[in-house]
Amino acid sequence: MKKILLLTDVKFWEKCSGDRIRIEELIRFLSTMVKLTVVATGPAPLDIEHFLSLNYAAEFLILEHKKILSSAGYGRRLQKHLKDESFDTVIIEYVHSSYFLNYLQFEAQIILDAHDIVSERGAEFSQYGFAGALYELSSDDEMKLFKLYDYVMLLCKPDQELIKNVIGIEKALLCAHPVPPVTRKLRKKAEKIAFVASAYIPNRDAINWFIRECWPAITDQHQVQLFIYGTVGYELDIQERNDIKVMGFWPDRDSIYNDSDIMINPVRFGAGLKIKNIEALANGLPLVTTTHGARGIESAIDHAFLVGDGTAFAQQLNLLIGNYKLRKKLVGNARAYVEANYSAENCFQSLLNAIL
The missing domain is CATH 3.40.50.2000 (Glycogen Phosphorylase B;)
Structure with a gap:
């Protein structure tokens, strides 16, 4: 050996x-x-x-x-x-x-x-x-x-x-x-938006930008909450309120995905493959990310997940929140994509x- x-x-x-x-x-x-x-x-x-x-x-x-x-x-x-x-x-x-x-x-x-x-x-x-x-x-x-x-x-x-x-x-x-695909029951009403990230600088920039530039356009149309998981929460200067919950690090990632309806990754810069995106796709939840976030998985854009930059990010998320059939379709395509590429x-x- x-x-x-x-x-x-x-x-x-x-x-x-x-x-x-x-x-x-x-x-x-x-x-x-x-x-x-x-x-x-x-x-x-x-x-x-x-x-x-x-x-x-x-x-x-x-x-x-x-x-x-x-x-x-x-x-x-x-x-x-x-x-x-x-x-x-x-x-x-x-x-x-x-x-x-x-x-x-x-x-x-x-x-x-x-x-x-x-x-x-x-x-x-x-x-x-x-x-x-x-x-x-x-x-x-x-x-x-x-x-x-x-x-x-x-x-x-x-x-x-x-x-x-x-x-x-x-x-x-x-x-x-590699991430093994997981099948989860997708709730028809999307109420919990989740971001899972470390305290890495692009992650801190991403969630701060999202809350500042996108979140008002989401809450104007839908009654939803944003849950922020991971060590990124320890580095944010965000006052917790009813629609934003800073959860901190949860070692049981499975419970995060079970309790969430849509995953987001509004990352604007960095490098390499975004592992949190692969994990979201594998864990049976619809995903919205950016063009930068889709680096390396471009072939699955609009098939397994949605992409939006600037104000288009909020538009794509609003679309997903209000469209159960689209969320279900993306999740099914994402599972097939992960099975084919990420064993x-x-x-x-x-x-x-x-x-x-």
């Missing part, structure tokens, strides 16, 4: 953001196919390795439980813990963790799970006044780092297209986010082909 090492600084056990959920799904899938060792930088709870080993068929190691170390500090810890160990493949989560390449003491196939194109994200952030808010790379520097890897995993087709001419299409692996086998087959 192949031995795979996965290196990350993401607290994937805290399922409060899309990247955490995506990494957790990757670990779950790989642990059934290979002998998997997952090393996380930390900090982390002292008993987390034991907890994780009970839930996944993999070995887990935290490099530092109590404090944040420098890159060199984590690298030295990695060398110490993996002394005399070897692996067939190493997967590194995110390009900013490429410093780990300097501390591998064995020959192995090296794969980057890029998630997003950082240089593209930086350009988007800059357009909306958030330049320098997150880790940034120039396009040239990012592509130089990509070339250090045997393969680069990407979540959506547009990102694969962006780098295929740099590293070669055979090395640009399309590995989206774990479909999402990770190119990775398996590379490592097995």
Whole structure:
């Protein structure tokens, strides 16, 4: 059986953001196919390795439980813990963790799970006044780092297209986010609109923009409530009122979907695949998002979900609220779309082909 090492600084056990959920799904899938060792930088709870080993068929190691170390500090810890160990493949989560390449003491196939194109994200952030808010790379520097890897995993087709001419299409692996479809009873009267998000800057911008620019046009026509779930709620300066409920983080996402009628994602900028959109489609609820939110799933626009930018977002949401037949049709199409494109086998087959 192949031995795979996965290196990350993401607290994937805290399922409060899309990247955490995506990494957790990757670990779950790989642990059934290979002998998997997952090393996380930390900090982390002292008993987390034991907890994780009970839930996944993999070995887990935290490099530092109590404090944040420098890159060199984590690298030295990695060398110490993996002394005399070897692996067939190493997967590194995110390009900013490429410093780990300097501390591998064995020959192995090296794969980057890029998630997003950082240089593209930086350009988007800059357009909306958030330049320098997150880790940034120039396009040239990012592509130089990509070339250090045997393969680069990407979540959506547009990102694969962006780098295929740099590293070669055979090395640009399309590995989206898998979600099993769920059938739910769709209520004829739509009363609860939901937004589920982390405190990531584009999410905060999205819901603030929606409440300011769209929500009045919704409540003028319909008696509905907006429910805001996730850590995004902790970063908002919104006074709770009868028609807006800030719910905070709910670990039971299934209960969120059971209690909601329509999902929204009014995101205006960012990068990569919007995992919350895939999860909404898979969880049996109609979705309204933006052109940016539909990045990577454009083929399903007006078939599995609706898109609207600016004032058109409110128009599309009003349309869905008042049209049960349309909501039902979209949900049925969304299930078929997810089944065809977002099974774990479909999402990770190119990775398996590379490592097995």
